[in-house]
Amino acid sequence: xxxxxxxxxxxxxxxxxxxxxxxxxxxxxxxxxxxxxxxxxxxxxxxxxxxxxxxxxxxxxxxxxxxxxxxxxxxxxxxxxxxxxxxxxxxxxxxxxxxxxxxxxxxxxxxxxxxxxxxxxxxxxxxxx
Numbered sequence: 001x002x003x004x005x006x007x008x009x010x011x012x013x014x015x016x017x018x019x020x021x022x023x024x025x026x027x028x029x030x031x032x033x034x035x036x037x038x039x040x041x042x043x044x045x046x047x048x049x050x051x052x053x054x055x056x057x058x059x060x061x062x063x064x065x066x067x068x069x070x071x072x073x074x075x076x077x078x079x080x081x082x083x084x085x086x087x088x089x090x091x092x093x094x095x096x097x098x099x100x101x102x103x104x105x106x107x108x109x110x111x112x113x114x115x116x117x118x119x120x121x122x123x124x125x126x127x128x129x
Contacts, residue, residue, distance in 0.1 A: 001080075005051045005099040016050060023123045024050045024101040027086075027093070032067025035122025040069070044129040046120070053078060053098035055125065056118065062110075064117060069125070071118040072110050079118075081106065094118060 013021045022028040037046070046056040046069070055078045056071045064070035077097060084093040084105065094103045103124045110117035 001100060003096075003098060003100045005053075007099075012050065020049055020123050023121050027102040028121075029104075030068075030121050030123050035068060037069040037120075037122040037125060037127060038067065039063075040127065042127070042129060044127055046071075046125040046127055048096040048099060048101055048103075049124050049126050050101040051096060051099040052126070053096055054128075055079060055096065055103065056120070060118075062112060064111075064119075066117070066119060068104065069120045069122055070110075071120065072112040072114040072116050074118060079103065094120070 012025050016024060023030060043058050045054045047054050054075055056074055060071040060073045062070055062072060080095040080097045082093045082095060084091045091105045094106050095101060096103060104120040107117045107119060108115055
């Protein structure tokens with residue numbers, strides 16, 4: 001898939017460093033309850049940690065107790081949805097639609113009116129107040 005922002009994997013690694021590269025570009029996951037945005041509830045925008053594209057607004061964030069930042073909706077057109085059958089499960093992976101970086105997964109078990117829980121790695125996003 002072609003994305004508006006494309007770099008070689010070497011360029012991504014140099015930009016992101018080992019830990020963020022593993023999550024954003026190699027579809028890794030951070031340990032639950034360790035990410036800086038898990039219990040973060042300031043007003044602002046969560047942007048892609050790789051390219052800076054706005055992805056989620058703080059009004060859509062909720063306390064899920066799952067160990068990762070959770071949102072009930074994404075900014076329209078900013079997230080790509082891909083079927084993920086890894087680890088013996090069927091899930092929907094979420095990627096930044098601007099650069100293709102891995103954000104996490106979305107589930108149909110959210111407690112709000114959308115019924116969605118976007119489960120996002122803190123390392124996959126940056127926060128802008």
